[in-house]
Amino acid sequence: MITRASWTIARKELKSYIDRPAAYILLVVFVAISLFLFFRTAFLSGEASMRPLFNVIPWILLFFVPPITMRLFSEEEKQGTMELLLTQPISDLDILVGKFAGALIFVALALASTLPVALTLRLGGPVDYGIVFSQYLGALLLSAVFVATGLFASGLTSNQVVASIIAMTINFGLLILGFDAVLLAAPYVIGQVFQSVSALTHFENMGRGVIDLRDVVYFVGMVAGFGALAYFTLKAKRISKSSPYYRNLQSGVAALVAICVIANVLAGYAWLRADLTENNLFTLSPATERILGDLEDVVTVKLYASPELPGELALTFRDTRDLLSDYARTSRGKVQVKTLYPVGEDKVAQEAAAAGVRQVQFNVVGQDEFQLKNGYLGIAVQFGSKKEAVPFVQSTEDLEYQLTGLIHKLTAKDRKTVAFLAGHGEKGQYKELATFGQELSKQYETKEVSASGKKGLDLKGVSTLVVAGPNQKIDKAERQAITKFLDSGGNALFLIDALTVNPQFLMGMPNPNSLADYLKQFGVGVKEDMVYDLQSHETVQLNSDAGPVMAPYPLWPRVALVSPEVGGEIRSIVLPWASSVEASKGAGAVPLLRTTEAAGAQTKDFNIAPDQAFAEKGLAPRSMALALPKVGSSGKGRLIVVGNSSFVTDDFARQAPENVAFALNSVDWLTQQKSLGEIRSKRSQPRRLAFSSDLLRQTVHYGNLIGIPILIALYGMLHLLKRRRIAREGSRG
Template sequence: MRNYLKTLYILTLRELRSYFDNITSYVVLLLFLLLWEFLFFRDIFLYSEASLRILFDVLPWLLLILVPAVTMGTIAQMRSEGTIEYSLTQPITPLQFLLSKFLASFKFVAIAILLTLPVAVSLSFFGKFDLGILFSQYLGSLFLASATVSIGIFVSSLFKSQMAALITSAFIIFVLTIVGSDLVTLSLPLVLTLLAERISLMSHFSSVIRGVLDIRDIIYFLSLTVIFLSLSLFFLLKTKYAKVHVVLRRTISLVTTIIGIGVVLNVLANQLPYRLDLSQGKLYSLSPATKKIVKEIPDVVNITVYASSKLPTKFQPVLRDTKDILRDYQLVGGGKIHFEIKNPDEDATAEEEAGALGINAVQFNVIDKEEFKVQKGYLGLNVTYQGKNEMIPFIQSTADLEYQLTGFIKGMTSSGKKKIVFLQGHGEGDPQQMYPQFEQELQKQYDVSTLTFDDSHQTLPDKIDTLIIAGPTEKIPDDQAQQIVAYLKNGGSALILV
């Protein structure tokens, strides 16, 4: 094994050196970086955050050009020169030959991607990076590079013409990139729509670069890489053994087994999702406060998601993340959280339930065959506890979904709401007029009221959990100020906005 790996290392090093001994490789690398960074800096100043998300959003489209250009000659050139048979008769195995080609091409593309690190360093002077998300963005890019390079190697093993290999590999990568988009899925039946979303390079890549390592995405990229490399190995062996040979029959069985295992692993991964949140603020994990509230639920909370099967592509990740978040709630709740998903488009009873709750179909403008088309769909949520209901008519984003769900659960399961009082009478603004959204959010979980010192109220009530004094413009009389000080000294809480 040691000699095997040593030989593989030497072969990979030789292949990688061949790239950097060719002036064309430097030209391709330079053009790739110039175009990539031009597209990034063209839009970066429109956003008020230090993030490389824009940089990585366009990467799949640039790899569509770079990877075929890098891999087109790996095997096709040897076929056209008639040296492939000679190379396969050397004292190296076909697998070593193939892996050296793959690893060298992958390293070249990886170097091109990592050359953008100076951009990250320079932007770090203008704002604080989330290093966890930055790491996942580069890791996701390497996963994408691995999968696309394996496709390029496979296509190169089929042709003698490098140009044919370039065009074909670019086409395959393009199809796998757009297959999950609205442009494709709108005209597909439900089963094919779900399949297209799961085999799309873009959907899995977008999931990783947001800062989450999901087992579904990792298995997808690794299985795609292994499948295309195994197919490449088969065609190499077919070249070495011109006639039907026992090695070819074994290879066919091996390739079939690998493809089957890859499919099964991807199916199982979708049933058992595990993920690692790499973001510094754990943006995609339940907070400690949420976990505490969920663990203290006295009875079962039922959550129902009303979701259409054919949502526009941009809302498919929202539905996926919603399911993941609800699974996290269910796991922490230990049987106290139950959720289900209903499709109002296919279930008349579910449609009636959604309508009665105020969850209605939303219209989307989508493009179908170069025409604008109006499409309706559901993506709402209802929380039920002991006859109480709270709902979200349409989930636009999961960014604040945890906050809303935890607020609903706490508000419905708490035995008594804490009391918050807005002090009035000194020029403070009416909370309903000055802070309507703030006041509405407080009403969801607390008993909110106002207090004005007058003949009927000359003292602070005994049971106040928090006193809010919002921007007084007049002096608070000494006797009232003394009451406020005494309230604070006795352990009371106050929010003073000045």
């Protein structure tokens, strides 16, 4: 608690910082290094996020905080003012708290000087300010720990340089204990201790956008623990080591440190967190709550785990348990969660294997050597006699989607059927579209359909037909079957390739069998062009004499979603070598995907080389996908047309998972089922950094990188000149 006396000391300490030129030099160096490293990474990654800054902040604070804290007690000792300070009618605790608060406020000002970056970054993309707040809070708490260690180190010696080195060493140890290399090199039990003590582990947890009680208790406990040690060093210098008071002081400090340790251990079993992310990434979505609320019988979820997991997987295990606890609470007993440990239990191991949970191999440390061990971290879901599994939980990033999908798959009574048209060179459900097909199967029955003999194309029982890039002729009978299907209220997702692309020869050719002509009866046309976007696009790797380099590739435009009703929360997707789509006025079409105003199109000589010069005439926004809410003679069918099919293939699914999410959400809209769409959308939306002009990009870049340090330097110069003038006037008086 900050009293009036401690606040007076805090203001005195803060004033002593801002009245010295060295403080402004430190601030300028801190900001310049931080922002240089941030912009260097942020523009390369193209993500509208402050994560690149907070990835390096712990290491910058490692060198920034000790020079600030080294003088807190060391300078008082060196100048002989410590005794004078201690004889004042102020308690030792007030002195300690005041000096801690003064130093922490100065560090907080340094962190706050980077805030303009977070604000101006919004000009280039949608920043999640909930995550940004959590990141700054985590940085402030980490700074508090570093200030506390510095306070302790400063009380140990009158030499400021030695105090700085001691604090830097302690802080370095607190950071490096969370490194995988350290955790891997330590025996399991010691590794677990290292992980719980590591400041980096808890800081990174908060950097996700979640304020977890366990992390907060850790930081508060570390500050209290090092504060107690600093208090001990302050008091111990003034009392005899043989006196009862000294022994009581030792016991009291040891008890406080023990309480901090016990509090951290107990907090590990607590569950209390605040999800600050914009889309509640770490909170069960309403879709999951609805599915769990509709359960009519018990679903059993078994978590199979090994007692000895490497550091990274140990955190995944913790987050997995938290998520499963959410399921159990939300379902009100309909989801029963069990944690089992198969290692050393043959019966449990056999049960895990039968459920589909596989063993994985990882390194642990044995007798002074690395040992390869088999272990488990998988989930089995059972409903009655039906079973599904997540064989291995690599990350909790999309675990909610996987679990809810499996529960829905096991418990849903009437699952609609999605069919993939085959036999005309289309991309196949089990080949190029394997990821898309696999994700669809979590919510729908899926199959491939093709014309067979006299029976022709049988679409009986199909709810939605997917036509993905045909390049061979589809005869009249099959076209009539598709029309009849749509007339009867069926739905279709047409992914049309008006051009076929040959990456080897860097060229495209018209595709006469794309089925674009068939869609004209619905008032929709897929143009025979190849769209590029000079403002919003992906980058590709090119080989040069100096080695691989990343180059912009406008023929892979990143197009914006303009209809949230279909795409959910997804903001944009990547369309490689795509054609534009248009509709007649009476078609009733709704635009889905659109380029920026800096988009053009090749209409002949389709060249896909990355290093070509793209024409800047005739640039305008172009529609890349359309939705028709009412088609067919019944008016009950739905249709979506996209001028590309490659965007949903496995190759692009790995690079841009939001592409598959958009295709899945499109099927949900067509079938009028959105049970899993909300979960997919909140996980699959990249926050792309794309400034409207290069001038704006450079303004944000150099306005922050150069402008903020200059403002700090100018303020420092004016403040110091004013202080000198006041001192000169005082001496004259």
